[in-house]
Amino acid sequence: MTILERQISILNEYHVNPIKVVIGKEGTCWDKTIIEQIREIHNDLVINDDNLNTGPAYSCKLAMNSMEHEHTLIIDGDVVFEPTVIFELISHPSNVMIAKVSNDKRLAGMIKVNEQRVVEVGINKAFNRVYSGMLKINTAGFKLLKQVLNVCNKKDTLINPFNEILDRIEVEYIDSNSWINVNTLDLLRDATLLGGSHAKIDFRVHDSPVVKKEFFSEGQEKLLNQIRWLESIGNKEHFPRIFRKCISNNYVGYEIPFYNYPSLRDLLMSER
Structure with a gap:
């Protein structure tokens, strides 16, 4: 979006x-x-x-x-x-x-x-x-x-x-x-984004579209919890699958496929 x-x-x-x-x-x-x-x-x-x-x-x-x-x-x-x-x-x-x-x-x-x-x-x-x-x-x-x-x-x-x-x-x-x-670009890179986390969410196109989410220096535990939760779900239908992740002392990030579906917010707003 x-x-x-x-x-x-x-x-x-x-x-x-x-x-x-x-x-x-x-x-x-x-x-x-x-x-x-x-x-x-x-x-x-x-x-x-x-x-x-x-x-x-x-x-x-x-x-x-x-x-x-x-x-x-x-x-x-x-x-x-x-x-x-x-x-x-x-x-x-x-x-x-x-x-x-x-x-x-x-x-x-x-x-x-x-x-x-x-x-x-x-x-x-x-x-x-x-x-x-x-x-x-x-x-x-x-x-x-x-x-x-x-x-x-x-x-x-x-x-x-x-x-x-x-x-x-x-x-x-x-x-x-x-x-x-x-x-x-400096403000975008350094900014504390909405929700109080130092997060960057990127959309990239390779052979297929990819969504990448990563944290630098702060808020890593929050993203680690997301990774643990997604991995605990397994390959259940309707849940994103992590196909690449990186975890180090000062960086946490993962990539998931881009699913071209309407968001929950849009569905609720449209009353579908």
């Missing part, structure tokens, strides 16, 4: 509608094949025809100009989150950002808070919280942000527009560890 598929699935679960997905048009990563694959996941697309010469603020402006004034979620395309995060956003009565305590300056947007209110967003700032890339704004916040985006520089990030609205409306924050923004 891609990040986009996961995002769309969770948003549908909470009946978030409409969902606008902003994509580019120019550059090697936006060929016709990729765009068609995205359309198969979600067909309500907003296309930034000038993506090579514009920044995130411009893409956000295009999306907001295609929508009515209403309560709106703005979600970065690189953020992986648990369903509970969306519940927290839509349940909050006002404008709110999802954040977490962190001093990692590699992260895209650090936020400064005063009591429960966000007062500034910045890069490489000595703030102790990081913005997730997930924001909910109410109708008034939507109108204000749309006004700001329509006059900002087309190469802007969202930091300047966010800081402008923070000066004029109240935006609160919710601390949550149930998300990760994987906008760099």
Whole structure:
């Protein structure tokens, strides 16, 4: 499952509608094949025809100009989150950002808070919280942000527009560890993933598709227990079979065949 598929699935679960997905048009990563694959996941697309010469603020402006004034979620395309995060956003009565305590300056947007209110967003700032890339704004916040985006520089990030609205409306924050923004390979490799484990799950194609799950340095006992449990089952039908494993002092990993079946979550959601 891609990040986009996961995002769309969770948003549908909470009946978030409409969902606008902003994509580019120019550059090697936006060929016709990729765009068609995205359309198969979600067909309500907003296309930034000038993506090579514009920044995130411009893409956000295009999306907001295609929508009515209403309560709106703005979600970065690189953020992986648990369903509970969306519940927290839509349940909050006002404008709110999802954040977490962190001093990692590699992260895209650090936020400064005063009591429960966000007062500034910045890069490489000595703030102790990081913005997730997930924001909910109410109708008034939507109108204000749309006004700001329509006059900002087309190469802007969202930091300047966010800081402008923070000066004029109240935006609160919710601390949550149930998300990760994987906008760099370093963050993806080093990240503590959802569930509190240092895990990496990879999908590779050899002669047949393979799913590989591995742990580095931390959380090894959890994966060892999974291996023991799967091996104790034997070759029972409907259970994955481990055909390769590696266990050492600082690494645990195993590989299983990729079974191209719907997940239990999808089956439950579709009521099949």
